[in-house]
Amino acid sequence: xxxxxxxxxxxxxxENQKITLTSEQYHYLIRVLRLQKSDRFIAMNGQxxxxxxxxxxxxxEIIEPIAIHTELPIxxxxxIALPKNGFDEVVKQITxxxxxxIIPVISDRTILKPSPQKIDRWRRIAxxxxxQSERQIVPEIREPIPFKNSFSLVNQPKYICYxxxxxxxxxxxxxxxSNTAITIATGPExxxxxxxxxxxxAAEFQTVSLGKRILTATLAPIVALSLVTATTEMxxxx
Amino acid sequence: xxxxxxxxxxxxxxENQKITLTSEQYHYLIRVLRLQKSDRFIAMNGQxxxxxxxxxxxxxEIIEPIAIHTELPIxxxxxIALPKNGFDEVVKQITxxxxxxIIPVISDRTILKPSPQKIDRWRRIAxxxxxQSERQIVPEIREPIPFKNSFSLVNQPKYICYxxxxxxxxxxxxxxxSNTAITIATGPExxxxxxxxxxxxAAEFQTVSLGKRILTATLAPIVALSLVTATTEMxxxx
Numbered sequence: 179x180x181x182x183x184x185x186x187x188x189x190x191x192x193e194n195q196k197i198t199l200t201s202e203q204y205h206y207l208i209r210v211l212r213l214q215k216s217d218r219f220i221a222m223n224g225q226x227x228x229x230x231x232x233x234x235x236x237x238x239e240i241i242e243p244i245a246i247h248t249e250l251p252i253x254x255x256x257x258i259a260l261p262k263n264g265f266d267e268v269v270k271q272i273t274x275x276x277x278x279x280i281i282p283v284i285s286d287r288t289i290l291k292p293s294p295q296k297i298d299r300w301r302r303i304a305x306x307x308x309x310q311s312e313r314q315i316v317p318e319i320r321e322p323i324p325f326k327n328s329f330s331l332v333n334q335p336k337y338i339c340y341x342x343x344x345x346x347x348x349x350x351x352x353x354x355x356s357n358t359a360i361t362i363a364t365g366p367e368x369x370x371x372x373x374x375x376x377x378x379x380a381a382e383f384q385t386v387s388l389g390k391r392i393l394t395a396t397l398a399p400i401v402a403l404s405l406v407t408a409t410t411e412m413x414x415x416x
Numbered sequence: 417x418x419x420x421x422x423x424x425x426x427x428x429x430x431e432n433q434k435i436t437l438t439s440e441q442y443h444y445l446i447r448v449l450r451l452q453k454s455d456r457f458i459a460m461n462g463q464x465x466x467x468x469x470x471x472x473x474x475x476x477e478i479i480e481p482i483a484i485h486t487e488l489p490i491x492x493x494x495x496i497a498l499p500k501n502g503f504d505e506v507v508k509q510i511t512x513x514x515x516x517x518i519i520p521v522i523s524d525r526t527i528l529k530p531s532p533q534k535i536d537r538w539r540r541i542a543x544x545x546x547x548q549s550e551r552q553i554v555p556e557i558r559e560p561i562p563f564k565n566s567f568s569l570v571n572q573p574k575y576i577c578y579x580x581x582x583x584x585x586x587x588x589x590x591x592x593x594s595n596t597a598i599t600i601a602t603g604p605e606x607x608x609x610x611x612x613x614x615x616x617x618a619a620e621f622q623t624v625s626l627g628k629r630i631l632t633a634t635l636a637p638i639v640a641l642s643l644v645t646a647t648t649e650m651x652x653x654x
């Protein structure tokens with residue numbers, strides 16, 4: 179199966195084998211991914227159900243449910259403060275590891291605002307990495323936005339990795355594994371500012387640690403995601 | 417504190433505040449690391465005790481016990497089949513993550529035998545990464561050897577990550593965390609051969625999985641080590 183693009187839908191969008199797309203999903207499929215009528219994509223509900231769908235227009239038709247063997251049963255969103263270098267490799271590796279959605283963000287200590295060409299390149303990298311790791315689905319990569327703007331895009335549980343401070347280790351929150359979508363935010367070189375941490379806490383993020391050593395901005399998302407995938411799959415290898 | 421080199425010793429090497437070095441340790445300190453008499457290094461027993469020591473010759477003098485805050489309490493050895501590219505970054509990242517000892521190996525599907533200059537470069541990278549991640553100790557990097565030759569260098573528990581097959585997930589063996597040294601072997605691009613897996617099993621390695629997706633040779637050691645460090649530290653963040 180070629181790698182298909184995927185969107186996450188909510189069950190109430192489905193009626194009579196048709197999906198009524200939200201305007202944001204429509205925009206994403208038509209303008210960002212440049213799908214055309216009759217093109218196929220995968221719809222998922224973020225909790226282990228996937229359908230093959232065909233784009234009709236503002237709606238899509240469900241062709242059939244599909245079995246996905248290489249995907250995580252839960253939706254995992256990583257909010258990643260853009261590092262100065264190395265984000266290409268991050269995209270590749272977190273795609274291999276099974277990420278669902280990538281939200282690159284501009285933080286107080288992030289200097290660069292990436293060009294549109296970079297985003298296209300990241301999507302290409304994600305496509306190739308999905309194929310190489312035998313994933314059937316390509317993770318969604320959103321346009322970079324200010325960190326605060328990402329808060330409204332994600333639901334509980336939400337974690338923010340904070341190197342300093344005395345937060346509990348992320349792993350404590352992953353056992354037993356969640357059966358719902360999970361979001362984890364990782365910071366830039368130099369870390370999150372105190373203000374960003376407070377804003378995230380006010381938006382109900384839980385601060386967590388990734389261990390006693392300082393991890394670089396490009397390593398933290400990989401470590402966080404490794405823990406999520408392992409705890410999710412530790413009991414279910416086939 | 418400058419980053420000091422470290423060797424692992426066994427308790428029976430210590431008597432009257434002096435360490436009698438094995439010939440292999442002596443060779444490593446004098447010829448590989450080029451320490452001189454009176455140079456300081458760290459001796460550890462791989463189970464949470466560290467001492468600052470001064471090289472005298474065939475012996476070393478214990479100066480004092482030291483408190484290490486950024487190291488794992490257990491010794492973690494990674495046997496890594498050398499990938500064609502990208503091992504520099506692997507060294508950097510697993511150093512950040514807290515690896516104790518790195519044994520690069522030549523496997524059936526590894527084509528390149530690295531030059532001595534590469535090994536010097538890896539040691540330099542490990543030094544810098546240890547400093548950046550605020551580790552007080554530099555991991556030991558051994559000369560590359562054939563995979564089978566690594567078997568005699570490591571003790572139980574020993575795990576070999578095997579992408580195919582139905583092995584239990586590594587995480588199952590890490591909870592509750594070990595209080596002894598742990599060794600994990602990860603394979604090359606293309607994976608271990610069936611023969612290598614059988615030889616490892618005969619040498620009492622336990623085959624384990626790192627999840628449902630195929631991980632590249634440069635990502636597997638990072639994932640494996642992330643799980644070890646997280647399970648070791650999840651209850652002890654200060």
